Amino acid sequence: xxxxxxxxxxxxxxxxxxxxxxQQFPEAQLRDLYKSFFQDRxxxxxxxxxxxxxxxxxxxxxxxxxxxxxxxxxxxxGYKENFYRVNLxxxxxxxxxxxxxxxxFMESAKAFSPISIEKWEKEWNTIERIIADKYxxxxxxxxxxxxxxLLDKGEYATHHSKKFNATYHPHYRIIGKKVxxxxxxxxxxxx
Numbered sequence: 001x002x003x004x005x006x007x008x009x010x011x012x013x014x015x016x017x018x019x020x021x022x023q024q025f026p027e028a029q030l031r032d033l034y035k036s037f038f039q040d041r042x043x044x045x046x047x048x049x050x051x052x053x054x055x056x057x058x059x060x061x062x063x064x065x066x067x068x069x070x071x072x073x074x075x076x077x078g079y080k081e082n083f084y085r086v087n088l089x090x091x092x093x094x095x096x097x098x099x100x101x102x103x104x105f106m107e108s109a110k111a112f113s114p115i116s117i118e119k120w121e122k123e124w125n126t127i128e129r130i131i132a133d134k135y136x137x138x139x140x141x142x143x144x145x146x147x148x149x150l151l152d153k154g155e156y157a158t159h160h161s162k163k164f165n166a167t168y169h170p171h172y173r174i175i176g177k178k179v180x181x182x183x184x185x186x187x188x189x190x191x
Contacts, residue, residue: 040078108176
């Protein structure tokens, strides 16, 4: 695997990240792991850059947020942990003010340069092999072929699986690691 363009250190980090995700989300499917690794390397590039629309959509999602919260307050993405998924319930509960959350989200959209789709496809192939070695059942769902068909078209973004959505009710935005540690984590540590 080291010959695939990733160092032994990175393949070790990938293994740790996969284990962390599967322990936290045992019902996760391959596409759910893919989404975390993808978000880690592409950030918010695939999301809207229009702040008014982003604000409108976030407020809409908050207004329709179900009461049941089975998702962690926050979790790192992928193996480089460039971003954190930050639960919208933190706004609803009053732990994070809306304006702080939204500004952190928007600031994160500007402060990151993703890798190329070609590099991502090679990296994903290595990640997928690690997942297949540790969790071969995840390879049985058809997600792998759907992901590769997406990549073959030069696309890369996907949604969580229906099973993941039904089990964990994820409602979050991704926020850059530096922004998260500077603006969000201190407020959570005060609780």
